[in-house]
Amino acid sequence: xxxxxxxxxxxxxxxxxxxxxxxxxxxxxxxxxxxxxxxxxxxxxxxxxxxxxxxxxxxxxxxxxxxxxxxxxxxxxxxxxxxxxxxxxxxxxxxxxxxxxxxxxxxxxxxx
Amino acid sequence: xxxxxxxxxxxxxxxxxxxxxxxxxxxxxxxxxxxxxxxxxxxxxxxxxxxxxxxxxxxxxxxxxxxxxxxxxxxxxxxxxxxxxxxxxxxxxxxxxxxxxxxxxxxxxxxxxx
Numbered sequence: 001x002x003x004x005x006x007x008x009x010x011x012x013x014x015x016x017x018x019x020x021x022x023x024x025x026x027x028x029x030x031x032x033x034x035x036x037x038x039x040x041x042x043x044x045x046x047x048x049x050x051x052x053x054x055x056x057x058x059x060x061x062x063x064x065x066x067x068x069x070x071x072x073x074x075x076x077x078x079x080x081x082x083x084x085x086x087x088x089x090x091x092x093x094x095x096x097x098x099x100x101x102x103x104x105x106x107x108x109x110x111x112x
Numbered sequence: 113x114x115x116x117x118x119x120x121x122x123x124x125x126x127x128x129x130x131x132x133x134x135x136x137x138x139x140x141x142x143x144x145x146x147x148x149x150x151x152x153x154x155x156x157x158x159x160x161x162x163x164x165x166x167x168x169x170x171x172x173x174x175x176x177x178x179x180x181x182x183x184x185x186x187x188x189x190x191x192x193x194x195x196x197x198x199x200x201x202x203x204x205x206x207x208x209x210x211x212x213x214x215x216x217x218x219x220x221x222x223x224x225x226x
Contacts, residue, residue: 004155031212042116042201042218090155094212101146101214103155 003027006091006104013078013085013111021076021107023091030096032074036060037088037106046089049074078109086111114139116217118202124223125192133220135185135202143212147176147187148201150219156201159187192224 004025013019025032031050035043045058049068063082068074078085091104116137125131137145144163148156160169160176162185169176173190189196202217 006155033214035216040121040218040221042216044216045214088153092155094214101158103148103157105155106153108153 004091004093004102004104006089006107008107009105011107011109013109015111016080018077018079019109021078021089021091021109023074023076023104024072025074025091025093025102025104026072027093027095027102028071029093029102030071031094032068033092033094034058034064034066034074034076035090035092037090043090046076085109114204114206114213114215116202116204116215118200118217118220120220121218122221122223124225127192127194127224127226129192131189131192131222133187133189133200133202133222135187135217137183137185137202137204137215137217139183139204139206139215141206141208142180142183143205143207145176145178145185146203146205147174147185148203150199150201152198159200189222192222194224194226197222197224 007022033048034046037043044060046064047066049055065077089107094101119134146161147159150156159174162169162178175188178185199219199221201219204215206213
């Protein structure tokens with residue numbers, strides 16, 4: 001899993017609650033990404049950040065928010081506006097040259 | 113539209129046999145292509161990475177090929193083992209001024225049976 005950690009591994013949330021997923025990396029990578037993976041489907045980009053204090057929406061950003069206050073950290077908040085949040089969430093970082101990429105171990109979010 | 117298509121969606125092979133997974137892409141501009149292995153409930157782990165000028169890259173029993181002209185790649189697994197049971201994901205990267213753009217295939221789920 002490289003130098004990326006995600007926590008928690010499993011997360012349960014009640015409908016209507018916001019929840020924040022943690023992603024930390026010690027690889028000194030500038031670019032970080034959040035993906036959502038549903039069973040049998042490919043990864044879909046939620047948000048990405050190229051540098052500190054800057055981030056961009058991906059393909060499915062609605063109902064999610066992020067922050068990038070530190071280079072090492074890129075937390076993802078799943079808000080109550082996300083209608084179908086149950087999924088496997090993966091954080092990744094990539095080197096500036098794009099030749100080295102690591103994924104975190106993932107967080108499985110279940111809405112009860 | 114940038115797309116990465118993988119085939120088959122799933123396959124079952126007997127332990128010790130070989131298999132080949134396919135990846136076709138329409139990503140532009142092309143920077144590199146990676147194959148990842150993802151065990152159930154885990155994050156993907158990189159197997160190989162190839163740039164435009166590379167045709168073949170091996171990592172143990174995994175061998176990836178790239179034909180940049182036809183925009184096709186394959187991943188060959190030799191002498192499969194039970195631990196090869198996983199999803200294999202093809203990812204194509206584009207370098208753009210706004211940052212790297214990764215396009216993911218849907219993956220091929222491989223089940224190795226004894």
